[in-house]
Ligand SMILES: O=C(O)C(=O)C[C@H](O)C(=O)CO
C-alpha cells in the first residue's frame with residue numbers, strides 16, 4: 001500500500017507537472033489479478049482497485065493500519081466498472097454487474113473479489129474511510145441509486161448523477177459515494193466548480209476511450225492547475241481544491257468523499273468569473 005501525506009495549498013501552487021502528478025494522480029490502479037491500495041492522509045481515505053481475471057483476489061490487511069484485518073475500524077464502498085463480478089464478504093456472496101455498488105461495514109473480516117468471465121473481467125474501484133460504528137452491508141444496482149440530471153447540451157455538460165452511499169441511500173459512517181455519466185457530446189464535469197473544505201474527494205475516471213483523455217482541474221479556485229488523465233486513473237482532491245474535468249470525449253467517473261459532513265449537496269461554489 002502506497003502512503004501519501006498531505007500538501008498545503010501554497011506548496012501545491014508551486015509544483016511542476018511531475019510533482020503534481022506524483023502527489024495527486026493515481027495511475028495503474030487496475031492490475032490483472034491484483035489489489036492496489038493508496039492511503040491518502042486527506043481524511044485518511046484508502047483508494048484502491050481490484051481486478052480479478054484468472055483467480056479471485058483478497059482485500060489485504062496492512063501493517064500501517066495497526067489492525068487485525070482491513071475493515072476492523074473501516075468501512076468500504078466498492079463499485080464495479082467492468083464485466084460481471086462477485087464480492088465475498090465473510091462467506092456472503094454479492095453479485096455486482098457493471099455500475100453496481102456494494103457497501104461493507106466495519107467488522108467484516110474477509111473480503112475477496114472474483115470475475116464471472118476472464119474474457120470480460122470485473123474492475124472494482126474501492127474507497128474506504130475510518131468508521132466508528134457498523135452499518136449493514138448493502139448492494140445497490142444503478143437503478144437503485146438516486147439519479148439526478150445536471151447541466152445542458154449547450155454548455156457541453158449534460159450528465160446524470162447517481163448517488164449510492166449518502167444520507168438518503170446506503171447508510172455509512174462518513175463515506176459518500178456515487179458516479180456521474182456524461183451524455184455523448186458532453187465533456188465537462190463539475191463546472192461551475194466548487195470546493196468543500198469539510199471533506200476531501202476522489203475522482204476515478206472510467207469508460208474513457210483508450211485514445212482520449214480528461215483534463216482534470218484542481219487547485220484553489222484562484223490557483224488552478226490541470227492533470228492529464230486516462231481511463232481508470234484516479235485523482236485525490238484536497239478539501240481546499242476544486243475538482244472538475246473536461247474530456248476529449250464523453251466518459252463516466254466515480255466520485256467519493258469522506259470527512260466532516262455527510263450531506264451530498266454541501267458545496268461552496270467557485271464561480272467561473274472568480275477562477276484563475
Ligand atoms: O458531475 C458533477 O458535477 C459531480 O459529479 C460532482 C461531484 O458529485 C461532487 O463534486 C460532489 O461534491
Ligand SMILES: [Zn+2]
Pocket residue numbers: 194195196201243267
Ligand atoms: Zn465535490
